Amino acid sequence: GQQVMQIPQYQHVQEGEDFTTYCNSSTTLSNIQWYKQRPGGHPVFLIQLVKSGEVKKQKRLTFQFGEAKKNSSLHITATQTTDVGTYFCAGPKGTGNQFYFGTGTSLTVIP
Amino acid sequence: NAGVTQTPKFQVLKTGQSMTLQCAQDMNHEYMSWYRQDPGMGLRLIHYSVGAGITDQGEVPNGYNVSRSTTEDFPLRLLSAAPSQTSVYFCASSFRASSGNTIYFGEGSWLTVV
Numbered sequence: 001g002q003q004v005m006q007i008p009q010y011q012h013v014q015e016g017e018d019f020t021t022y023c024n025s026s027t028t029l030s031n032i033q034w035y036k037q038r039p040g041g042h043p044v045f046l047i048q049l050v051k052s053g054e055v056k057k058q059k060r061l062t063f064q065f066g067e068a069k070k071n072s073s074l075h076i077t078a079t080q081t082t083d084v085g086t087y088f089c090a091g092p093k094g095t096g097n098q099f100y101f102g103t104g105t106s107l108t109v110i111p
Numbered sequence: 112n113a114g115v116t117q118t119p120k121f122q123v124l125k126t127g128q129s130m131t132l133q134c135a136q137d138m139n140h141e142y143m144s145w146y147r148q149d150p151g152m153g154l155r156l157i158h159y160s161v162g163a164g165i166t167d168q169g170e171v172p173n174g175y176n177v178s179r180s181t182t183e184d185f186p187l188r189l190l191s192a193a194p195s196q197t198s199v200y201f202c203a204s205s206f207r208a209s210s211g212n213t214i215y216f217g218e219g220s221w222l223t224v225v
Contacts, residue, residue: 009151031211042201042216043154050211088153090214098169099214101146101154 003027004091006102014110019076021105023089030092032065032072037104038085046074046087079109113137117202117217124192124224132187132220134202142205142212143185144169145177147198148219154201160185192224 004025013019023032031050035043047056049065049072056063062075076083089102118133136143144159156169160179174196176188185204189196200220205212 006153033214035214042219043214044216045213048211048213090154092211098156098159098167099144100156100170103151103153 003093003100004089004102006087006089006105008105009103010106010108012108012110013079015081016078019079019083019107021074021087021089021107023072023074023091023102025070025091028069030069032069033090033099034063034072034074035088035090035101036085037088041085043088043101076107079107081109081111083107084109115202115204115215115217117200117220119220120218121221122223124189124222126192126194126224128192129188129190130192131189132200132202132222134185134187134217135183136185136202136204136215137183138204138206138215139182140204140215141182141207143179144203144214145175145185145187146201146203147171148201149198157187157200189222194224196222197224198222 034046037043054065060077086104145157146154158177202217
């Protein structure tokens with residue numbers, strides 16, 4: 001079964017509102033990555049978090065790795081229509097030869 | 112800057128037919144993998160390879176075969192297509208077979224089995 005779960009599955013926001021997606025793992029992760037997939041496109045790497053409690057920012061995007069390294073979040077401040085897409089977290093399983101993706105959160109931004 | 116190249120982009124198969132999805136990368140990456148994407152299911156790992164001559168199963172391997180004869184190529188074979196295999200397939204690669212490496216995806220292959 002799926003090792004990494006994400007919530008919510010869908011999110012509709014008005015342009016300018018904030019957005020957060022959460023990623024939860026049943027096991028401790030050595031690192032976690034975030035990807036964005038535009039409609040009709042392929043997943044594209046955004047960022048990687050490695051340290052417990054790590055916080056990284058990319059312009060309006062803030063990524064956080066939980067203290068126990070079992071959860072992570074992506075927060076977008078003041079969404080824009082260019083933020084539309086599905087956001088996935090991904091974590092390694094075991095030795096790291098397998099990467100498991102979360103179920104994804106589909107973001108719709110209403111102009 | 113080819114990156115990860117997948118072919119075909121679209122394919123319609125009849126139940127029971129066989130086909131191969133091709134995947135090639137020109138980045139000299141060790142690690143290659145195949146995912147399928149279905150609504151509400153996210154990306155599920157089908158098979159992966161940590162180097163030429165080495166393959167292993169992911170979460171959903173049944174009905175699919177892979178081989179890795181060269182570093183560059185990692186084809187995915189459907190031996191007898193079933194409607195449940197209707198999906199979008201992504202080939203992916205990363206530099207090394209260890210966690211912490213960025214995964215690069217191909218453009219995707221849309222497969223419909225009727």
